[in-house]
Amino acid sequence: MKRILLILTASILLLSSLTSFAKNQQLPVEAFASIPDVSHVTMSPNGTKIASLVRSEAKGMEGTLVNILDIDTRESSYPIQTDNEKFVILSMSWANDDLLLIKAKFPAVRFGTPTTETRIIKYSLSKKSTSNLLSRFGLKKFKWMPQIQSNIIDYLPDDDKYLLLGTNGIGNKTQFESVIKVNLNNGNIRFEQPAEANVTDWITDRQNRIRIGIYRKETKYRIYEQEDAHKDRRILWEFEAFEEDQVWPMGFAQDKNILYVQAYHEGFEAIFKVDLRDPELAKELIFSKEFNDVEGSLIYSKLKQKVIGIDDGDESEYTFWDKEYIGLVNGLNKALPEYRNYITQFSDNERRYIVYSTNSKEAGTYLFGDRDAGKLFPIAYRYKKLTPDLLANTQTLSYKARDGLEIQAFLTTPLDKEAKQLPTIIFPHGGPISYDSNSFDYWTQFLANRGYAVLRMNFRGSAGYGYDFMKAGLQNWGLDMQNDVEDGTRWLIDEGIADPNKVCIVGASYGGYAALMGVATTKDLYQCAVSFAGVTDIEYLVKSSRRYSNFDIVKKQIGDDYDALYERSPVSKAKDINVPVLLIHGDKDRVVRVQHSEDMFDELEDLNKPVEYIELENGDHYLSNNEHRIKTFVAIEAFLQKHL
Template identity: 65%
Template sequence: MKRNSLLLALAILLLGPFSHAATARLPVEAFASIPDVSHVSLSPDGSKIASVVRIDTAEHRGTVVSIVDLQSGEKIIPIHTDNKRFVILSLQWANKDLLLIEAKYPAVRYGNPTTETRLLKYSLASGKTNNLLRASVLKRLKWLPQLQGNIIDMLPDDDDHLLLSLDGMGQEVGEDSVIRVSLTQGKSSFVQASKRHMQGWVTDRQHRIRIGIYRDDNQYRIYEQQDANGELRELWHFGFFAEDSVWPLGFDEDPDILYVRAYHEGLEAIFKVHLSDPQLKKELVYSNPNYDVMGSLIYSKLKHKVIGISEGNGEEYTFWDKEYIGLQNGLKAIFPGSNNYITQFSADERYYIVYSSGSTEPGSYYVGDRNVGEIYPLAHRYKKLTPEVLVPTERLNYQARDNMEIEAFLTLPKEAVPKKLPMIIFPHGGPISYDNDSFDYWTQFFANRGYGVFRMNFRGSAGYGYDFMKAGLQNWGLEMQNDVEDGTRFLIDKGIADPDRICIVGASYGGYAALMGAAMTPELYRCVISIAGVTDVAYLVKSSRRTTTYEVVKQQIGSDIDALYQRSPLSQAAKITVPVLLVHGSKDRVVRVKHSQMMYDELESLNKDVEFIELEAGDHHLSNNEHRLTTFKAMDHFLAKYLQVNKKG
C-alpha cells in the first residue's frame, strides 16, 4: 500500500471520520468525553506512531497506548488503564524499539495525600512492558522517590541509556541526584551526587551536567559547573516571584552559550548568555511586545542548534531558522486560521507531527513527509466535534474599578444575537494560569447549550508581565475577585448578559472564585458551580506545611491564617443565597476533597440549596471518562434548571 493511502486509512482506523453533526444540541458525550486521541509521538525513524486512545467497549473503558506501524498498518496495544488506578502523562520514544510511558497515580506518604509518577518502558522486540528502574536500583536509595519520570537527557547518541534526575539520596526530600540508566538492562550508575537544596539539573548538548537549580526557604540560586560533581559557580540568585529572576532553558551547541528566560521591559523574554563573560550579560534573542514568552527551546539535533521557542499562550511555535520558518508558513497556507504546532521531528527531520487547533478546531494531528512535500491526516482529538458545530471566541478588554486593563474572551451560542443572553461567568484555575481564544471543551459545551461564556484573565494571571502577575500575589478574595465581578458587570452594562440569568462556574481556583462571587455579590448570580474548588484558603496553606513548596505557597497565597479564613467561601457561606453545585474527586491530590465536604456540610447546616457529587477515586483533572461525564451531565441539568435558556431576554 502506498504511504499516503495507508495514512488516510490509519486516520479512520484510529478514530473514524469526523461526525458531521448538525449545529443543534449535541450529546454531552461529544464534549465531555476525554480526548479520543492524545500524546501522539513519532518514532525516531519515522516509521511508527504511538498515541493514547480512548476506548469504550463492553470489556474495557478508559484509555490505551496504541502503537501503529505506518508501513504495514499493524497495531499494538501494550497498556490499558481505567484512569482510576493510574493516568498516562506522556509518551516518548527512547529509540526505534523502546517507548517510554510516564504515568501518575494517587498515594499517601506519612499521612499526606500525594501524586506519584513512574516511568515504564515497552519493547517492540520483546513485546514486554516493565518499570524503567529495577528494584535493585531503588533499594540503593534512602527512600522511594515520589517522582520517577524526570528525564533530563535522552542521550541521542546512545540508544541504550538516558539520564534521570531522581530524589532519594540527599539529606532531605527534593534534593536530586542524576543517574545513568540502561534502557535494556535497567542497571544504573550515579553520575551526579545530590547537593544540599539542589532540586534540579540541566545538561549541555555534550550531555555534561552543567546547571544546578538550588532552592532554600525563600530564594533560588542558579549554579554552573564544567562537569558533573565539579566546582560550583553561582550565576544568579533571586527570591520567589522576583523581577530579577533568570531561569535556564538549555544550551546551544556551543557549551558556553546558555539560553535563559528573564524579564525585558516588564515581560518575560528569551536571552542568551555567554558563560565566559564575567558580567553574564544577557543578549535579547526573542520577545513579544504584548505578552510573556513562555514554552521551551526547540533544538534541531540535525543542525546542532536552537531553532526556536514554543511560546504557549495560544501562540504558534516561533522559529528563528529560515528553513523552519518556511515550513511553518507552508502550514499556515494549508490550515489558515488555526494554530499549527510542529510537535516533533524524526531523527533525520524528514518526517514530522503537526497538531492544528483553534477556537473552532478542536485539534487534529497530521504527519508530514518532507521527502515528497506532503502532509497526511492522522487523527482527530475529538471526532464528534467539527468546525461546523463549534463557535468562535472573541478577544476583548474591559477596565476593572481601579482602571486595571483586563483581557477577556467572549463566546456566544451559534447565531445568537449578543443581547440579554443567559451567561456563564467562567474564571480559570491556577490562579497563575491563563485563558486564550483556542479550543476549550468546557466553553464549547456551554455555548452549545445556549449560554454565552465569559472568561477573564484577572490580575495574577500568567502571560501579562511581572507587574500583572505580582498584583495577584496574596490577593485571593480581594482585587482578583473584584476583576471577576467587574467583568460580569461589564457584560450587563453592554447589554450582552441578562442580569437575571447569570451563573458563575469554575474549577480549582476558579471554583473558589465562583463561590466567593456568590458570597460577596449574591444579587449578581443566579447559581454557582464549583468543581474541585478551594473553600478554605487557610486550610489550603496549612495542608502544605509538610511539603517542599510550603514557602512558595505562603508567598503566593499568604500566611495570615485568620485573614485567609475570612477570605474563604467556608466562612462566608451564610451570605450565599443562590443554589450551589459542588463536584469533587475523592482522590484529588491538588485540592483535597475535604474542601467541598466542609462546604457542603456548612451550607446544608444553614439550610441552603446545595448539591454535592463526590467522584469515587476521582482526581483533580477529571481524568476518568465516567467522572467527566457525570460532572458535565450534572452541570447540564443544574444550569438548565436555573438559567432557562429558552426564556426571552
C-alpha cells in the same frame, strides 16, 4: 479544513467521512465530556512509528490505550491500557526507535500525607514487552522508594541505551535530587551526580555533562554552574521567588559555554543567551513578544546542531525563531489559512513531522507531513464528533476593571444566536497563575452548545501578561482578582449581552473559589454557582502545604495572615450565600483536597442553604477518568437547566 480522514482509533484503522450535523443541534454530553479520542501524539526518531493515547469504550478495556501505529504498514498495537483511576498517563516519549517511555502518575499516601507518585513504564517494540524503567535490583540501591521517578534529565542521544534520571532517596543527602544513569535494557542504575543540599534540579549541556544546578531554600533561588559532575560550582545568579530579577536556565547551545535563559525584558519574559565566559554574564536577547511573556522549553535541532525555537502549549506546539523553520510554518499557514498550525515534532532527519492544527472552533487535528513525498494529511482528530460547523464562535475582547486596569477576555456565544440578553456563564480559570486564550475549550463549547454565552477572563495575576500583571495577583485572593471577575460580569450585563436574571458563575480549582466567592460577596448578581474541585478555605490550603517542600513559596504567593485568609474564604461566608450551589470534587484530588468541598457542603447544609454535592470516587483534580467527566457534565447541565 474539511474533516475527511481518521487513522488513529482505539478499535480499528480506518478512513472515514464524518457526517455534518444540522446547525444548532444539541450534541450528546459525551461528545464534549469524554476524554479526548486521541492525544499525546509522538513520532519515533526514525519517523516510522507514531504513538498516541486513544480513548477506548470496548468492554473490559474502558479508559485509555497506548496505540503504536506503523506509518508504512498502517498496523497498530495497543500494549498498555488504564482506566485512569489506578494510574493516569501524563506523557510519552521515545528513548530510541525501539523503546517508548510512558510517564504515569497515581495517588498515594506517605506518612499520612497525600502525595502524587510518578513512574516511567517502558515498552519495547521488538520484544513486545512492558516493564518499569527502574529494575528491582536498581531500586535496592535507594534508601527509600523515591516518590518522583519520571524526571528525565537527558536522553543521551549518542548512547541510546542509557538516560539520565533525576531522583531522590539515594546517596548521603537522600531528601535532595541526585542524577543516576539508567540502563534502558535491564533497568540497573549508576550514580552520576551526588545530591547537594537544596538543589532541586540539574541540567546537562549538549555534551551530556551535568552543568547547572537549581537551588532553592525557602523562597531564595540560586543558579549554580559546574564543568561536570563532582566539579567545583560557582553561583551565576541569585534571586527571590516572584521577583523581576529572576533568571531561569533553559538549556545549552552546541557550544558548551552558551546558555539560554528566560528572564524579564521590558517587563515581559523573554529568551536570552549568555556566554558563561563573560564575567558580567551579559544577556543577549534572542526572542521576545510585544506585550506578552514568552514561555516554553527549548527546541534543539540535532540535524542542525542548534537551538531553533521553543515549545509551549498543551500539545507542546513549536514556535520557531530560525528562518528556515519559520518558512516551513508559513507554508503550513498558507495551506491551512484559517487555523493555528503548530509543528510538534520532527523525525531525527527532519524529513517527517507532526502538525497540530486548531482554532477556537477546531477541537484539534493531528497531521502527518512527509517533506520528501511532499505530502501532508490528517491522521487523527482530538475530538472526532466535534466538527467546526457544530461549534460556537469565540471573540477576543477587553474591558476595564473598576481601577482602570484593562482585562483581556474571551466571549463565546451560542451558534447562530444574536449576542443579546443571553443566559450567561461566567467562567474564571484555575491556577490562578495561568491563563485562558482564544482557543478550543471543551467546557466552553459544551456550555455554548446548551445555549449559554460564556465569558472567560484573564484577571490580574494571570500568566502571560508581564511581571506587573502577575505580581498584582500575589496575596490577592478575594480582593482585586475577585473584583476583576465581578467587573467582567457587570460589563457583560451593561453591554446587553447577558440577561441579568440568568447569570451563573462556574469554575474549577481557583475558578471554583472565585465562583463561590462571587455568590458570597455580591447580591443579586448571580443566580447560581458551580464549583469543581474548588478551594473553599484559603487558610487550610496554605496550612496543608506545611509538609511539602513548596510551603514557603505557597505562603509568598497566597499569604500567611491566617485570620485574613479565612475571612477571604467562601467557607467563612456560607451565611451570605443565598443562591443554589453545586459542589463536585474527586476524593483522590492531590491538588485541592476533597475536604474543601466537604466542609463547604457541611456549612451550607447546616444553614439550610440550597446546595448539592457530588463526590467522585477515586477522582483526581483533572477529570482524568471518562466516567467522572461525563458524570460531572451531566450534573452541571441539569443544575443549570434548573436554575437558569
